[in-house]
Structure formats: structure tokens, C-alpha cells
Amino acid sequence: MLDADLVSVLACPYDGAALTYATHTRLLTCQQCRGEFEVRQRIPVLVPELARQSAGNSHPRTTSSRATPDLPEAGG
Numbered sequence: 067m068l069d070a071d072l073v074s075v076l077a078c079p080y081d082g083a084a085l086t087y088a089t090h091t092r093l094l095t096c097q098q099c100r101g102e103f104e105v106r107q108r109i110p111v112l113v114p115e116l117a118r119q120s121a122g123n124s125h126p127r128t129t130s131s132r133a134t135p136d137l138p139e140a141g142g
């Protein structure tokens with residue numbers, strides 16, 4: 067159960083749109099991106115990092131050698 071005043075001040079962490087709390091699902095639904103957020107212990111979890119896993123791994127790998135297709139001409 068969430069307070070109506072609390073829901074009115076909540077905003078989507080993605081686009082900042084208003085959220086609607088559904089009592090039957092106990093989820094906060096964004097009206098813009100239709101994102102759903104869980105409510106734990108009367109505290110809405112609006113952290114995007116928890117919603118979806120972030121995979122930002124970039125290896126500093128330099129590729130200097132370039133593979134060029136060197137096909138011999140087949141004369142028949």
C-alpha cells in the first residue's frame with residue numbers, strides 16, 4: 067500500500083514521466099515507457115541498475131593488422 071501523495075511525486079527514472087500504482091499487481095507502471103517498478107517494504111524501487119543488468123565492458127584492444135582478401139586470379 068502506497069500513499070497517493072507519494073505516488074504523485076514519483077517519476078520514471080528513464081524519462082521522468084508520471085507513475086501509476088496498481089494495487090492488484092503492486093507495481094508502479096510508467097505511463098510513458100510502460101516500465102514496471104517493484105515496491106518493496108512500501109518503498110518503490112526506481113533504480114534502473116536493478117531493473118536491468120548493465121554490461122558495459124570495453125576491452126582496450128588495438129587491431130593494427132587488417133586482413134585483406136588476396137585471391138589469385140584463376141585463369142582457365
Ligand SMILES: [Zn+2]
Pocket residue numbers: 078079080081082083096097098099100101
Ligand atoms: Zn518511463
